[in-house]
Structure formats: C-alpha cells, structure tokens
Amino acid sequence: MHALYISLVSEFYKSRKTLAFWAAILLPVIICGLISFGFYYDAEKIIANHYPPMLLWAHYSGAALGVMGFLIMPFYVIFMAFSVNNIEHKNDTWKMLFAQPLNKFSIYAAKYLYAVLLIFICLFLFATLTYTFGHLLQALVPKFNFSQYNPSNILINSYAKLFLASLGILSLQFILSLLWSDFLKPMGIGFVGTIMGIITANVGWKYAYLIPYSLPTLALRITKVKKGADPLAFPVFTQEIWTSLIYASVLFIIGYFIVTKKSIK
Amino acid sequence: MGNYAIETVGLNFNFGNQAIVKDLSLQVPKGSIYGFLGPNGAGKTTTIKILLNLLKSPADQVFIFGKEITSNRIAILKRIGALVEQPAIYGHLTGKENLVNRCILLGIKKAKADEMLSLVGLAEAANKKASKYSLGMKQRLGIAQALISDPELLLLDEPTNGLDPNGIIEVRNLMIDLATKHQKTILVSSHLLAEIERTATHVGIINKGQLLFQGTINELHLLSKPMLQIEVDNTESAGAFLTNSGYEIVAKTDKMITLPYTSSEKSGELNTLLIQNGFTVSSLYQQRKDLENLFLDITKTN
Numbered sequence: 001m002h003a004l005y006i007s008l009v010s011e012f013y014k015s016r017k018t019l020a021f022w023a024a025i026l027l028p029v030i031i032c033g034l035i036s037f038g039f040y041y042d043a044e045k046i047i048a049n050h051y052p053p054m055l056l057w058a059h060y061s062g063a064a065l066g067v068m069g070f071l072i073m074p075f076y077v078i079f080m081a082f083s084v085n086n087i088e089h090k091n092d093t094w095k096m097l098f099a100q101p102l103n104k105f106s107i108y109a110a111k112y113l114y115a116v117l118l119i120f121i122c123l124f125l126f127a128t129l130t131y132t133f134g135h136l137l138q139a140l141v142p143k144f145n146f147s148q149y150n151p152s153n154i155l156i157n158s159y160a161k162l163f164l165a166s167l168g169i170l171s172l173q174f175i176l177s178l179l180w181s182d183f184l185k186p187m188g189i190g191f192v193g194t195i196m197g198i199i200t201a202n203v204g205w206k207y208a209y210l211i212p213y214s215l216p217t218l219a220l221r222i223t224k225v226k227k228g229a230d231p232l233a234f235p236v237f238t239q240e241i242w243t244s245l246i247y248a249s250v251l252f253i254i255g256y257f258i259v260t261k262k263s264i265k
Numbered sequence: 266m267g268n269y270a271i272e273t274v275g276l277n278f279n280f281g282n283q284a285i286v287k288d289l290s291l292q293v294p295k296g297s298i299y300g301f302l303g304p305n306g307a308g309k310t311t312t313i314k315i316l317l318n319l320l321k322s323p324a325d326q327v328f329i330f331g332k333e334i335t336s337n338r339i340a341i342l343k344r345i346g347a348l349v350e351q352p353a354i355y356g357h358l359t360g361k362e363n364l365v366n367r368c369i370l371l372g373i374k375k376a377k378a379d380e381m382l383s384l385v386g387l388a389e390a391a392n393k394k395a396s397k398y399s400l401g402m403k404q405r406l407g408i409a410q411a412l413i414s415d416p417e418l419l420l421l422d423e424p425t426n427g428l429d430p431n432g433i434i435e436v437r438n439l440m441i442d443l444a445t446k447h448q449k450t451i452l453v454s455s456h457l458l459a460e461i462e463r464t465a466t467h468v469g470i471i472n473k474g475q476l477l478f479q480g481t482i483n484e485l486h487l488l489s490k491p492m493l494q495i496e497v498d499n500t501e502s503a504g505a506f507l508t509n510s511g512y513e514i515v516a517k518t519d520k521m522i523t524l525p526y527t528s529s530e531k532s533g534e535l536n537t538l539l540i541q542n543g544f545t546v547s548s549l550y551q552q553r554k555d556l557e558n559l560f561l562d563i564t565k566t567n
Contacts, residue, residue, distance in 0.1 A: 002372075010369045017357055087355065096353030096410070099317045100370050101342035 003102045007110030011084070015114075020083035024118040027076065028064075028125035035063045036133040043141045053149035060137075060146075061130045061155060068126060069162055069220040070198060074213060077119060077166045078190035081173035082183065084115045089181035108259045112174060112252060119170065120163060127159040158220070160236050165219035168212035168247035169193075175255045212247050215240045269331070270295045270418050270450035271316060276326045278308075278315060278474075285311045287474040293452055293467065298444045300461030300482075301454040303471035304564055309454040310350055312471070313420050316452075317347055329418065346416035348424055352407020356396030360387050360406050363395055364413060371414050381409040386435070400427035408436065412443075419443070419451045425460060437464050458560040472564040489559045491526040495535070496548040503544050510538065526551045 015021045039046060039060060051059060088094045097107055131152060138146040169190075176186035190213075197213025201221065208214045218240040271293035278286040286308045293299040303309050314320045315327060318338050327334040329341045354363050364378035382388045385405040390398065395406060404427050411419055421440075425433045441464055443449040455461050461468060468485050470478040478485065492515060497503045504517045507524070512535070516523040526532070532549060539546050 006369055006372060010366055013362075013366050013369055014355055014358065091353065091355050092351060093353040093355060095314070095317075095319055095349055098319055099342060099345075099347055099349070101339045102370065103339060 003106035004110055004113075007102060007106045008114060011110055011114040014087055015084070018083065018087070020080060020087075021118065023076070023079070024122040025125065027072070027122055028129050031064055031067065031072075032126065032129035032133050035060070036137055038063075039137055040140060043137075043144070047141075047143050051145075053145045053147075054151075056145060057134065057149055057151040057154070060134055061151060061158070064126060064130055065158055065162070065220065068123075069216050073162060073166055073216050074169055074190070074194040074197065076122065077169045078173045078187065078194070080115045080118050081170055082177045082186055084111050084118075085174070085177040086181075086183070104260055105256060108256055112171075112255070115170060115174065116167070119166060123159045123163045127155045130155055157236055161219040161238075161241060162216055164236070164241045165215040165244045168215055168244035168251075171248040171251035171255065172212050175251055175258065178255060178258065209240050209243050212244065215244045219244075268294055270297075270329065271299075271452060272328045272331075273312075273315075274326050274328070276312075276315065276322060278311060278320065278322060285474050286315070289471070289474070289476050290479075291469060291476065292479065293450060293469075295450050296444060296448050297450060297467045298440055298465045299450070299452045299467045299469060300465030301452055301469050301471065302456070302458055302461055302560065303454075304456055307456075307471045307564075308474040309456075309471060310422055311474075313347070313349055313422050313452070313454060316420055317342070317345065317349070319349075343414075344417045345420060346411035346414055346418070347420040347422075348404075348407045348411045349420070349422045352403050352410065354395045354398075354403055354406055354410075356394065358395060359392050360395050360398065360402075361391040363406060364409060367410050367413055373414060377413055381413050384412070384439075385409045401429060401432050404428055405432070408439075417449060419449055419453075421451065421453045423454055423456070425455070433460075440464050470560065470563055477563050485559070486553075489553055491551050491553050493524045493526040493532055493535070494548075494550055494552050495522045495524070495539070495546060496520055497522060497539060498545045498547075503539060506539075506542060506544075507535075 012021075046056075046059075088097060098104065100107075134146045134151070138144050172193075173186055173190055176189055180186055193211070193213040197208075197211050197215070198217050200208035200211055201214035201217035209218055219238070269292050271291055273289050273291045276286055276289040276291075277284065289308075289312065291301075291312070301309055301312070311320065315322045316329065316334070318334050318341075322334065324335055325333055329337075330344060332341055334341055355366070358366065361378055361382060364381055365375050368375045368377055379388070379391070382391050385408055387402060387405055387409065390402060395403065398406065404424065408421070408424055411421065424440075425436050428436060437460075440451055440453065444451055444466075453461070453465070462482065465482055467481055468478065469476055478488070495503075500517055500519055500522055504514055504522055507522065508514055512524055514522060514524055524535075529551075532551070536546055536549050
C-alpha cells in the first residue's frame with residue numbers, strides 16, 4: 001500500500017509541469033468559460049426564449065456535456081492514457097522505474113490510478129464549474145432563472161456516467177500506450193475506435209455497447225432520452241456502465257500481466 | 266557464496282533464438298571494483314539488466330548478496346544503485362527535481378538531493394532543466410541517482426561515457442573512494458581496458474556472451490607474456506638468420522623483430538649473435554604486451 005502511495009505521489013511530482021496534468025484543469029475551465037461567456041453575451045436572446053428553469057439548465061449544461069461526451073472525452077481519455085505512459089517512453093525511464101525497490105503492481109497501478117484521477121478531476125471540474133458559472137451568470141444577469149432549479153443531481157449523475165463509461169476506453173488505451181512507445185499507434189487506433197464508437201452508438205446497433213469507444217456516447221444518449229420524462233430518475237448503473245467497468249477491470253488485470261512479463265529493453 | 270556480492274551460476278539468456286549470455290559465471294567479491302570488460306554488443310548491458318531483474322533470468326542462476334534474485338527482488342533492489350546505458354532522466358524536470366523524484370520513490374529525505382548534486386558537481390545546475398544538460402552533466406546526474414540511496418552495490422554501465430578527461434578522473438576517484446572508504450562493491454562495465462585498469466581490483470572479460478577471463482587485475486597482468494623487441498638493420502636477412510639459428514619469431518616489420526622474452530642473459534646472447542654476424546642492432550628491449558593487445562587477443566580468439 002505504501003509503495004502504491006509513493007508511486008502515486010511520484011506520478012504527480014513528475015507530471016505536475018506537463019500539459020497532461022494541466023489539461024485536466026484547463027479543459028473544463030476553458031470550455032465552461034466559453035459557454036458561459038456565450039450565454040452572457042447572448043443573454044437577451046436566450047431570455048427571450050422563456051425556457052423553464054430546468055430546460056435552461058439542460059440547455060446550458062448540455063452544451064458542455066454534449067461537446068465533452070461525444071467528441072472531447074474519448075480523445076481526452078486517449079491522451080491521458082498516452083501521456084502517463086509516454087513520460088517513461090520518451091525519457092527512457094522504464095528501466096529506472098522497474099529497478100526501484102517497489103513491487104511492479106504498485107508502479108503499474110499507480111500509473112493507471114493517476115490517469116483515472118486526472119479524468120476524475122477533469123469531469124469533477126466540469127460539473128462544478130457548470131454549476132458555479134450558472135449561478136455566476138444568474139448574479140450577472142438577474143433575468144436568468146438559473147436559481148429556480150437545482151441541477152446538482154442531474155450534473156452529478158451525468159458526469160458520473162460519463163466518468164464510469166470512459167474507464168473501458170482508458171484501460172484499453174492504457175495497454176496500447178504501455179506497449180507502444182510511439183504516438184501514432186495508440187492515437188490511430190483510438191481515433192478509428194472513437195469514430196466507430198460514435199457511429200455504431202448513433203445508428204443504434206444492438207451490439208454497440210460491446211465497443212468500449214461507443215460507451216460514453218451511449219451513456220449520454222440514454223440520459224438525454226430520459227431527461228424529457230423525469231430528469232432525476234435516470235439510473236447511473238446502466239448496461240453501458242457495467243460493460244465499461246467490466247472492460248476496465250479485465251483489461252487492467254491483463255495490463256498487469258503484460259507488465260510482469262515485460263522485459264525492459 | 267557468502268563472500269560474493271554478485272554470483273551468477275551458469276547464467277544463460279536469449280532474446281528469441283539469439284543467445285545473448287552463455288553459461289556466464291560471474292563472481293564479484295564484496296568490496297571489490299569489478300571491471301566488466303567487453304567489446305560493444307558482448308552482453309554487458311544485458312547482464313547488468315539481468316542483475317537488476319529487468320530481464321527475466323532463469324531461477325537459481327543469479328545471486329546478489331547470496332540471495333536468489335527472482336524471489337528476493339525488492340529486498341535486493343534496496344541494496345543496489347544502478348546506472349544502465351543512458352542515464353534515466355526526465356527531461357522536463359530540473360536536475361534537482363529528478364533527484365527529489367528518486368527520493369520520493371525510495372522514501373528518503375529530500376535533502377539528500379542537494380547533497381548528491383554537490384557530490385557530482387552539479388550544484389550550480391541544480392535548477393536547470395535536465396534536457397538542457399550536456400551529455401557529461403546527464404551522466405553525472407545518472408551517477409548521483411545511482412548513489413542517492415547509499416547502496417552497498419553499485420552497477421555502473423559505462424559511467425564515463427561522454428565525460429571529458431576531468432570528469433573521467435573524477436568518476437574514477439569517486440569509485441576508488443566509494444570502494445576503499447565506504448566499503449561499496451562496484452561493478453563497472455566498459456569497452457576500454459585502459460579505463461578499467463586504473464580502478465578495478467578484479468576483472469571479467471566477456472565476448473559474445475561468454476566469460477573469457479575472470480580474476481584479479483594482477484592475474485590478468487600475468488597472462489600477458491613479455492616480448493623482446495629488436496631494432497635491427499635489414500630485418501629480412503636478420504629474421505631469416507634468427508629462424509635458422511632456432512629462434513621463434515613472433516612478428517617482423519621492416520624495422521623491428523619481436524621474439525618471446527625469456528631472460529636477460531638470453532637477450533644478451535642474441536645481441537652478440539646478431540652483431541657477430543654483421544647486423545647492426547640499434548636497440549633491444551623487453552616489452553610487456555600491453556593489456557589493450559591482450560584484451561584484443563582474448564576477445565579475438567573466441
């Protein structure tokens with residue numbers, strides 16, 4: 001446990017000056033900032049639509065959630081899986097890492113957990129900033145009716161789903177980035193996978209849920225369908241989420257065996 | 266077994282079908298500076314990686330401090346510091362941050378980082394990004410990383426690579442210091458015998474994965490047989506004359522004849538013989554075959 005902890009601390013120490021770490025913070029700040037700025041700028045027009053509070057929130061949070069879920073999220077996850085491993089490939093430091101008196105599982109698990117943590121931080125900030133900026137907009141433009149509805153449940157549920165649904169991609173990409181030191185192979189496979197995932201999810205192929213890359217899209221699509229009826233009632237643990245978690249755990253274990261068998265050249 | 270810091274017993278290692286290390290039996294005594302010599306591609310780095318358990322060795326072939334490596338990996342790694350090939354340095358971190366990161370991983374005080382930086386003469390460059398370091402500075406940082414945990418056993422793979430003459434002397438003195446004053450055991454690999462000769466107490470010579478020689482540096486010296494060099498006019502006929510007189514000629518150039526050295530009396534007799542037969546001997550001396558040639562001989566014949 002101690003080995004896992006120090007490995008995790010070291011992962012943070014190593015990456016705290018890299019884009020991978022800052023992306024987790026900058027991405028939500030920039031996207032939520034831009035959307036809020038848009039809402040502020042177009043306040044008159046939006047107010048003229050007379051959305052009920054819940055729909056206004058849906059409209060507002062959907063802007064970030066939509067962009068994130070369909071496009072940025074898979075690529076962000078692919079990038080995280082890549083950068084956590086690339087820091088060792090690029091500097092040729094795998095040999096140093098595995099020559100430390102630490103068990104291999106801790107080194108591997110710390111890297112994986114760190115990627116999970118970065119994704120969590122990113123999505124957590126998305127949810128928090130959506131909430132905060134919404135209320136900030138309300139304060140700046142009192143005619144908005146953001147304050148008349150509490151969106152925390154829907155935000156927490158949506159982002160929790162997005163987070164859990166992306167773990168399958170993370171585990172798969174993590175193995176690819178662990179095996180290959182170059183950028184193009186994992187990125188290329190991830191790119192093709194993501195496109196395939198979006199298409200299969202949108203055409204409603206019944207086995208689409210078996211492709212990890214389609215899971216974030218599927219998870220959010222169901223959110224949207226159910227939102228019309230009772231927005232708070234949609235369950236977090238749906239089929240896609242379970243599939244994602246199963247993929248994540250199986251691939252995580254496979255990844256560990258790859259690490260133990262791997263000879264460090 | 267108790268006296269060896271490193272012992273391998275008939276170690277074999279293959280990459281696919283290619284045998285990299287064949288039946289290698291290293292014996293590195295505690296407290297020694299063991300020069301691990303061999304040409305490029307002889308299997309030195311592979312062996313060092315096996316000693317660090319980076320490459321999987323068959324069970325019961327590698328023992329460090331008397332313990333089998335695969336079943337005691339962590340306990341053994343705690344006692345080893347290593348520099349393998351290029352130093353493993355994060356380019357986006359400063360020299361100091363690289364060492365602090367190592368402190369985190371080893372669970373030691375971060376103050377140790379500064380201490381190490383001064384030891385390897387990088388104190389002034391502590392806050393410079395490691396990617397901006399020169400090759401020699403990177404090498405020093407690599408050595409600092411290997412030393413930071415104060416390990417009993419140091420595995421240094423070509424540590425003087427890229428260092429200028431001053432740096433080479435510093436590393437050499439540091440190694441001697443560590444072994445004599447701090448009782449460390451050091452295994453240092455090199456393809457330059459002259460380098461090893463100055464520091465090592467023990468030598469192992471490896472070529473194509475096989476250990477060709479292992480012993481103390483004195484034992485290696487004994488292997489080199491002395492030669493008698495004779496500078497003489499007309500080496501052609503002098504050579505022919507000596508061969509006819511029953512001498513064995515090892516080498517002959519247009520200025521010099523080389524024969525095995527036996528004793529000073531014999532050399533004198535040879536001199537007289539040549540002069541009496543009308544040859545002009547301008548010089549005659551005994552020469553020890555230098556280790557460089559010996560090394561080449563040992564590695565060539567196999």
